[in-house]
Amino acid sequence: MAEVKLVGLEKKFGDVRVIHRINLDIADGEFAVLVGPSGCGKTTTLRMIAGLEETSGGSILFDGKPVERLEPKDRDIAMVFQSYALYPHMSVRDNMAFSLRMKGVSASEKKRLVGVAAEMLDITDLLDRKPRQLSGGQRQRVAMGRALVREPKVFLFDEPLSNLDAALRAQMRIEIKRIHQRLRTTIIYVTHDQVEAMTLADKIVVMNGGHIEQVGDPLTLYRRPVSRFVAGFIGSPKMNFFPAKLLFDESGLHADLGDGIRIDMPRERDAAYRPYAGRSVEIGIRPEHLLDDARLIDSGAIAMDVTIDVVEPLGSTSLLTFVLGGTSYTAIGDIALMRRPGARVRLKAAARDIYLIDPLTSAVVPPADSTIVRLAV
């Protein structure tokens, strides 16, 4: 078990800087997920932590000790690869025992440790098979077993579930979480899938273009994204961003979305949003907060009248797509309302579920009184 710290970590390939001096603290026993679109630098960061990629600057500390000059074998880590990377010429048992063999562990101890890990992952029956005789899900388990056997300070996972089908992925996700709850070993997990990040992480690290955009627990990232990128990346379906003009008149602050749609800003945000009056901004509202629901009371809610373009029933709710100014947006509809394309509906959102984004900096303007947090928690 170890606490992992990245201090001013940097990576350049030739003249191209791919990781820009990032700082990150991961507590002992924490499950940290690095998430971001492809090319954001999450895998490179993980590989630097593993020692498979040299750092160009900065430091990596395990329990306060710098490890960036150590060979991977001396870092006391275990890594699970996207491709599983099982040794094809060895049986499952030998795959799992490989790290013990490198350590020179006795045969009886090897047998015991492999047995424990195999049991934990329910792969005891597979121990004598070769990797090519296993299904994708079984290979994934063996790859995890191989990491578990090592009893490392830190587990590193590089998109371990992306080669599995959806059902298996959900199942393995639960299993990984269960293993973490049991072992409480520090885990650093890379994925591009925000659902995986939300469900697994104690701490999510959102990366974009070689920078860390935001670090926080899943709910904080969901409720208080600091940037347009995080707001759009976390949450599914994606947050709607309406280009708007923020206006101030005798009735208070409101956003003009065009097409005659006007959203009144909550009074308590006046102080925070006033500096943006008269400017072009973006209004962010998550689909799950933008509702076509007869039960929603009108008071305190923001309303907009739109024409439904596409209806996608999901069973308990339906996704409603509408078009404003040539851009598609999504709202959640009450399935009981049986909306049809072309219907004119009034969508409502609670005032606290609105985000104001400064298009110049792409930052989410913090509501000064932190209403969002207080109301949402």
Add this chain to the structure above:
Amino acid sequence: MIRRSAWQRLGLGLAVAALLAFAAFPLLWMGLTALKPSSEIFAWPPRLLPEAPTLSNIGRLFEQTHFVTYFRNSVIVSSAAVVLTLLLAVPGAYGLTRYRFFGREMIAATVLFTYMFAPIMIIIPFYIVMRTLGLANTHMALVLAYCAFSLPFALWMLRTFFQSIPIDLEEAAMTDGASRFRAVIHVVIPMALPGIIATGILTFILAWNDYIFARILISSDNLKTLPVGIADLYNASVIDWGMIMASGLLVIIPVVIVFSYVQKFLVAGWGSGGVKG
């Protein structure tokens, strides 16, 4: 599977038979002649099968010539060439695959280029180098020559092999606590084994069959290898065809045995080396 009509199959069979006869008949003739007494070898009209099969040709080969010495020399030189070539080519090809350094692709291309020189073009300078080093007329000179000549293709073949081994496997071994060296020993080499065996076989055959280097570099009779030794049988005042054919037969027998045993590696080698699998 492609389904063929009976006529197509017949045509294909005939073509294969013709090709086989063209390639195998000289071998068959050699083998049968080796078993004929001298009187039958020169009989007219020639007969395919020996009337009175005899092993006397082989017997004379052992009694009257240094065949055993030549054979031993060939085994020693060819085996040493294989070992040396693999010792150099495995790390070399690995380095050309896994390490990024300036001029890597150029080196790889130049290596292949050297393979385009015919032995006859480099034999004289090579001889001078060996003489300067005091290695002329030694087995070491032959081993070095075969190694120098096999290395380019050995490097290329093994490089293709190492490229087909996913780098994840090595990285997994390294995060599993292996040094790079141990990762290579425990993971890369076992996976590249078909390629290493195939490369070894091809080197062995090149050394085993070589005539020109052995002819120029070796002058002592007791150091000669089989191809040179057999060729010298022609220089006797009376050419003993029975004995020459017997020696030919004995030369190819070990190669045939080795080939039939390692054929599967060779096929696996060529198959998996080229295509990612």
